[in-house]
Amino acid sequence: MPRLAVFWVLHAVAAAVFVAGCGLRVSIWLQGSVEGQPAPGLGAWLRAGWRCLRRAGLRRTLRAFLRDGLFHRRLLATSRGRWFAHACLLGGFGAMFALSLLTGFCTEVLVGLFGVRHPLVQALINKDTPAMALANETLGLVMVVGIILVVWRRYLRRPAELRTAAPDTALVVLLAITLISGYPVEALRLVAEGVPAGIGWYSYLGYALSLPLRGLSWPWQALHDGAFLLHTTVASAFFAYVPFSKFFHALVSPLVATANSLRREVEPA
Amino acid sequence: MSTWLKLGGYTARQLMELDACTRCGECLAWCPAFAENGEELAHPLGKIACVKEWVGRQYGLRARLFGRRGIQEAEVARFSQGLYQCTLCARCGEVCPVHIDTRPLWLAMREQMVELGACPPALAALREQVLAHHNIVGDDNANRLAWAGNLPQGAGGLAGKRAEMVYFVGCVASFYPQAYSIPQSLAQTLQAAGVSFATLGGEEWCCGFPLIVAGLGREATELARHNVAAVRAAGATTLVTTCPSCLHTWRHDYPRLLGEPLGFAVRHATEVLGDLVEAGRLRLHPCAVGAVREPPLHGGEPPLHGGEPPLHGGEPPLRGGEPPLRGGEPPLHGGEPPLLVTYHDPCDLGRTCGIYEAPRRLLRAIPGVELREMKDNRELALCCGGGGDVEMAAPSLSAALARRRLAQARETGAEVIVSACQQCKRTLAAAARREGLRVRVLDITEVLWRSVTHDG
Numbered sequence: 001m002p003r004l005a006v007f008w009v010l011h012a013v014a015a016a017v018f019v020a021g022c023g024l025r026v027s028i029w030l031q032g033s034v035e036g037q038p039a040p041g042l043g044a045w046l047r048a049g050w051r052c053l054r055r056a057g058l059r060r061t062l063r064a065f066l067r068d069g070l071f072h073r074r075l076l077a078t079s080r081g082r083w084f085a086h087a088c089l090l091g092g093f094g095a096m097f098a099l100s101l102l103t104g105f106c107t108e109v110l111v112g113l114f115g116v117r118h119p120l121v122q123a124l125i126n127k128d129t130p131a132m133a134l135a136n137e138t139l140g141l142v143m144v145v146g147i148i149l150v151v152w153r154r155y156l157r158r159p160a161e162l163r164t165a166a167p168d169t170a171l172v173v174l175l176a177i178t179l180i181s182g183y184p185v186e187a188l189r190l191v192a193e194g195v196p197a198g199i200g201w202y203s204y205l206g207y208a209l210s211l212p213l214r215g216l217s218w219p220w221q222a223l224h225d226g227a228f229l230l231h232t233t234v235a236s237a238f239f240a241y242v243p244f245s246k247f248f249h250a251l252v253s254p255l256v257a258t259a260n261s262l263r264r265e266v267e268p269a
Numbered sequence: 270m271s272t273w274l275k276l277g278g279y280t281a282r283q284l285m286e287l288d289a290c291t292r293c294g295e296c297l298a299w300c301p302a303f304a305e306n307g308e309e310l311a312h313p314l315g316k317i318a319c320v321k322e323w324v325g326r327q328y329g330l331r332a333r334l335f336g337r338r339g340i341q342e343a344e345v346a347r348f349s350q351g352l353y354q355c356t357l358c359a360r361c362g363e364v365c366p367v368h369i370d371t372r373p374l375w376l377a378m379r380e381q382m383v384e385l386g387a388c389p390p391a392l393a394a395l396r397e398q399v400l401a402h403h404n405i406v407g408d409d410n411a412n413r414l415a416w417a418g419n420l421p422q423g424a425g426g427l428a429g430k431r432a433e434m435v436y437f438v439g440c441v442a443s444f445y446p447q448a449y450s451i452p453q454s455l456a457q458t459l460q461a462a463g464v465s466f467a468t469l470g471g472e473e474w475c476c477g478f479p480l481i482v483a484g485l486g487r488e489a490t491e492l493a494r495h496n497v498a499a500v501r502a503a504g505a506t507t508l509v510t511t512c513p514s515c516l517h518t519w520r521h522d523y524p525r526l527l528g529e530p531l532g533f534a535v536r537h538a539t540e541v542l543g544d545l546v547e548a549g550r551l552r553l554h555p556c557a558v559g560a561v562r563e564p565p566l567h568g569g570e571p572p573l574h575g576g577e578p579p580l581h582g583g584e585p586p587l588r589g590g591e592p593p594l595r596g597g598e599p600p601l602h603g604g605e606p607p608l609l610v611t612y613h614d615p616c617d618l619g620r621t622c623g624i625y626e627a628p629r630r631l632l633r634a635i636p637g638v639e640l641r642e643m644k645d646n647r648e649l650a651l652c653c654g655g656g657g658d659v660e661m662a663a664p665s666l667s668a669a670l671a672r673r674r675l676a677q678a679r680e681t682g683a684e685v686i687v688s689a690c691q692q693c694k695r696t697l698a699a700a701a702r703r704e705g706l707r708v709r710v711l712d713i714t715e716v717l718w719r720s721v722t723h724d725g
Binding site: 021024025027028029030031032033034036038039045068072074075078082159160161162163165167168244246248249252253255256257259260261263 | 276290293298318324370
């Protein structure tokens with residue numbers, strides 16, 4: 001099976017599990033009451049959300065979402081270090097996810113389905129375009145910095161207020177493996193495809209890793225495919241695990257922070 | 270034996286909040302109960318993690334695949350013990366990076382404990398007391414105006430009349446002699462300002478706050494119905510309280526319990542008094558520093574007649590308390606240093622009702638008073654230990670928390686700790702007395718009355 005086909009099959013399975021997991025979570029939330037009505041169902045819940053949104057207004061909602069849901073101003077006020085670590089992880093993850101979606105869309109839809117040959121689209125689907133290589137490499141690095149800071153705080157510094165349980169460790173390990181496994185894949189690709197130094201160095205970490213390998217005559221393509229499969233499997237597993245893990249907070253917390261921040265604005269104590 | 274968790278007592282938003290918790294631990298650093306007792310199920314993260322785990326056992330993926338698992342009674346009992354050691358101060362909600370609205374979440378958990386039969390016995394007894402006697406001490410409710418007995422005009426004319434403003438005195442100020450001077454001060458200050466007001470007298474029933482925070486909120490509906498009807502019958506357009514817990518209950522819980530707006534304004538005394546000062550209806554002279562400064566012999570604010578009764582049960586004396594502060598207080602003489610005071614934000618006035626500045630403005634308006642802030646103030650003020658029914662469920666914890674707050678107050682060098690809550694006054698004064706500290710604890714209404722220029 002071609003490498004990309006494996007990628008899409010794994011991601012499709014992961015997406016199905018992700019959606020089912022999110023559905024399970026939402027089904028639990030819907031057992032709670034909404035505006036005093038016990039377990040009123042998804043429709044009533046969405047209508048109540050819409051009413052809140054209309055009461056608050058779009059501008060205020062957006063401001064609350066950006067300020068409290070994404071920017072986490074309370075965390076910034078409490079601890080700049082923790083805010084920075086979180087921003088590295090969340091910002092890096094969000095940006096890389098968006099970039100991957102864009103690349104996937106260009107590859108499979110614009111080029112695959114419609115045969116678009118626009119230079120910008122070509123630049124976006126080519127991993128060796130300097131901007132794309134730099135962006136992917138740097139966003140990955142930003143996340144690695146974030147995870148290093150998290151590991152340092154949670155496992156080395158261990159402040160008294162922190163409680164580390166299995167779900168915390170599972171998330172850190174899975175995220176770290178997903179992130180770090182991307183670099184050997186890139187190094188092996190650069191060697192397998194014989195990308196010249198003038199282009200390859202834009203993927204500066206992968207390129208640095210590839211340097212010691214360049215003189216060796218190993219089956220690089222097969223090794224790359226194996227490493228790619230491993231990386232894709234881990235990333236897909238991570239994606240599927242999200243609704244069942246602590247990482248689910250990344251989806252829920254912005255909603256809760258926005259809703260509660262708005263409520264305080266609209267209905268002051 | 271195992272039991273099952275029903276999620277209907279939570280709102281959908283609260284169930285989302287369980288998933289939104291990032292386990293960052295920020296709340297732990299600010300939780301006064303945890304700082305004092307180190308109980309893992311008393312701190313916010315522990316409570317959320319526990320309930321989330323229970324939810325997972327019954328409704329999560331594993332439950333769907335392999336069957337639901339119930340909660341053991343011992344687990345419920347342990348959780349309940351931790352849960353009722355929370356003072357509901359809501360400081361965790363102020364620092365939570367993802368804005369989890371913690372106080373209502375803890376209340377929903379307490380309601381669940383009541384459903385599961387794991388409410389502490391002291392609170393179950395309180396329920397009987399309040400429902401039978403309509404007050405928290407179990408005294409005859411007709412004695413609610415005992416505090417007015419030694420006012421110049423007595424209790425006559427304070428109840429059973431129509432008035433624009435109704436003063437809802439609250440159980441603590443009505444039945445605890447140590448707090449009598451709070452309603453005495455407010456009543457006289459309102460009279461000095463020419464405000465026509467009435468109390469509900471024996472028709473005032475407990476507002477239901479102690480039941481609501483115990484997780485017995487449903488029982489408060491009858492109390493709400495009665496009290497609201499009584500205020501409407503008095504024709505009042507404004508209800509004023511000196512008790513922040515009553516204020517919160519009237520302002521936020523009654524409309525929810527009754528499913529309708531009250532039809533009159535609900536205000537705290539500091540807001541009403543602030544308006545009166547601003548309108549020039551109260552003339553303030555330098556606070557009677559001598560009277561306020563003079564510390565009691567053994568620190569704290571001793572009850573004048575007998576010891577402090579327990580918060581429920583017991584027979585509180587019907588008379589006594591601080592004598593009314595009549596007569597012109599001597600003005601501050603030139604050269605006398607200002608009276609250093611520090612203000613303790615009651616949790617139910619500040620964090621849950623959003624009133625931080627009104628009391629401070631009032632204190633600053635009093636000549637001769639210098640306000641010094643404690644390290645933790647306003648949104649991050651430390652709880653006095655008197656909230657969340659903790660005094661009933663875990664009295665030693667309540668006392669320890671009060672000691673912590675006293676230590677912060679002492680750091681300011683203030684001679685007087687001013688609060689705007691009778692429960693805070695009781696708790697802090699009792700702690701000062703136990704510690705033998707020469708610091709006075711007064712309610713803001715008492716300080717203001719000492720500075721009001723009045724005849725007689």
